[in-house]
Amino acid sequence: MGFADDHLIPLVDEGLGNSAYLLDLGDGRALAMDASRDLRALRAAAERRGLRIAFAADTHLHADFLSGAVQLGHDSGATILASAAGRRAFDHQRLTDGDEVDLGGLTLRALATPGHTDEHLSFLLLDGSGELGVFTGGSLIVNSAARTDLLGQERTEELARAQYRSLKRLTALPDQTAVWPTHGAGSFCSAPPGTERTTTIGAQKQANPLLTAPDEDTFVAQLVASLGTYPAYFDRLGEINRRGPAVLTADPMLPALSAPQVRALIADGGHVVDVRPATDYAAGHIRGALSIPLRDQFATWLGWLLPDTAPLAFITAEDQDLSEIVWQAYKVGYERLAGKLTGGMDAWLADGNPQATTAFLAADRAAGRPYVDVRQEAEFAAGHVPGALHIELGALNESAADAPTGPVVACGHGERAMTAASLLERAGHTDVAVLDGGPADYAAAQDLRLVQGVEDTRA
Structure with a gap:
């Protein structure tokens, strides 16, 4: 059993593709790292161990979730640790590069690692014997690095170059240093698919394709080329986190x-x-x-x-x-x-109100309709029905007029496609059907072969 097995509890949000961490400090206190506003799992983990959360640290002004740090400060008196460069508008301990926080036997050292955001910090955890691990937030992540376009397209390359320097700094740590990222598979902050959510510096030197780039320009080109779309709400949450989300005095309810x-x-x-x-x-x-x-x-x-x-x-x-x-x-x-x-x-x-219905078709009943694929571009490029029209679900509000008449809408299983059909119906489309399944099911039923790439697939 290593240090992490005994003291560190990762708390994975499968939906957003992120990990928070609860660090048992060994004296009845704990540190929460990158906790979201949904604190149910973190609080349950702390209660099981009999821990009081004494510190709440944030690596950056998260775009993909509201931080739970302010709530933890209110509820348990936790000291909030965050970058001074973030200009947060609430009480917190402002940290700059190299600042250290005594956790009682352990030390947390702030490392400036801009790139994903300007004010991004990583937190290096040390004890008397040296580096135990590093909380890398949205800097070094498993087999990649987080996206650099959240502050606008005009700054994407500049921040990608900052990310390059930050990863160089992190990979100068000893190979055995554990890497505990916030962003992971499934995160729209740009993480590749996979099951691993933690790693080591040495493992990343071997496996992370960005770290094998021969120079900075190649690194930047590879990182920028990997950036897909991201949810619209990302553009709002950074500022809310800077101001501090409203403190909740009771669990919200649905009346x-x-x-x-x-x-x-x-x-x-x-x-x-x-x-x-x-x-x-x-x-x-x-x-x-x-x-x-x-x-x-x-x-x-x-x-x-x-x-x-x-x-x-x-x-x-x-x-x-x-x-x-x-x-x-x-x-x-x-x-x-x-x-x-x-x-x-x-x-x-x-109450006398009408209802609408939507056809949900098995693959063998969906032939003859225009095929609209609403998956992400990377999914589409990996294999799609020949002749399919590709409109990402996130773009459909603005692109509903581009959809053909009487389409069958498809994703990987049917959930996103049903969402897409509801958007099309809201926009006035009629005779919309949804594929119960994915492109492989459709291709098998119609004796087709899936094609790869994105050329000549858009209307």
């Missing part, structure tokens, strides 16, 4: 709404979000509702596709966890949650 209240919300410009499984939505839903099935990725698509300024009403299935809806919304800055429709679609219909 009960009647069908007339939901109708009034729609009339006043609110949105209805249907979180039921895709099959339930297809069978019957409120016209104009947005389908976002409740799963790990719920927060990502809520934050990408709807504004945070309008009230939201939710349509749920009986067995769904309402607290999961609330916390996924709150961790990405959505607090105008009007409530959930009591009784669901049965109550909506009993």
Whole structure:
């Protein structure tokens, strides 16, 4: 058993692709690293060990989630540790390069590692024998480095060059130094697929393709070329984190709404979000509702596709966890949650309201329709149906007019495609169908071979 096995608890958010860390300091206190506003898992882990969170550190002004540091400062008196360059507007210990914090037997040293953001810090954990590990946030991550375009396209290359220098600094640490990143597989802050979320400096020297780049220009070209799209809400959260998210004095709830209240919300410009499984939505839903099935990725698509300024009403299935809806919304800055429709679609219909349906087709029934693929570009390039029109789900609000008449919409399984169909229906499209499955299912049913690349695939 090593130090990390005994003292460090990684807490993975599979939906956002991030890891927070709870560090047991050995004296009944703990440090929380890059905790999100959804503190349920972190608090449960601390309670199991009988720990009080004495420090809450943030590596950077996260764009992909609201920080839980301010809440931890309020609830447990935790000292907040963050970069002085971040100009945070709340009480915290302002750290600059080389500053050290005594954790009681352990030391946390701030390392300036700009690139992902300007004010980014990594935190090197030391004891009397040397370097134990480094919390690298969005700098060095498993087999990559985090994206450098969050501050605007005009600064992408400049920050990529800063990222190059930061990774050079980190890889000067001893090979056995553990690497504990925040961003990992599934994060739109740019991490490659894979199951590993922690690594070592030595392992990254061998496996990280960016670290084998022969020079800075090659590194920059490789990193910039890997950047795909990212959720719209990323552009809002950095400033909210700088000001400090509002402290919550009680767990937020979803109030009960009647069908007339939901109708009034729609009339006043609110949105209805249907979180039921895709099959339930297809069978019957409120016209104009947005389908976002409740799963790990719920927060990502809520934050990408709807504004945070309008009230939201939710349509749920009986067995769904309402607290999961609330916390996924709150961790990405959505607090105008009007409530959930009591009784669901049965109550909506009993009140005399109409419902709409969406065809959910097996692959052998989907032939003859224009095929619209709404996956990310990298997924599409890896293999798609010949002749498919590619429109990423995140771009569909602006590109609905480009969709053909009577399409079958597809992703990898059907959830994102149902979301896409609901957007198309909201935009006025009719006769929209969703593929129950993915491109391989469709190709097999139609005796086709998937093609790779992105050439000649857009309308």
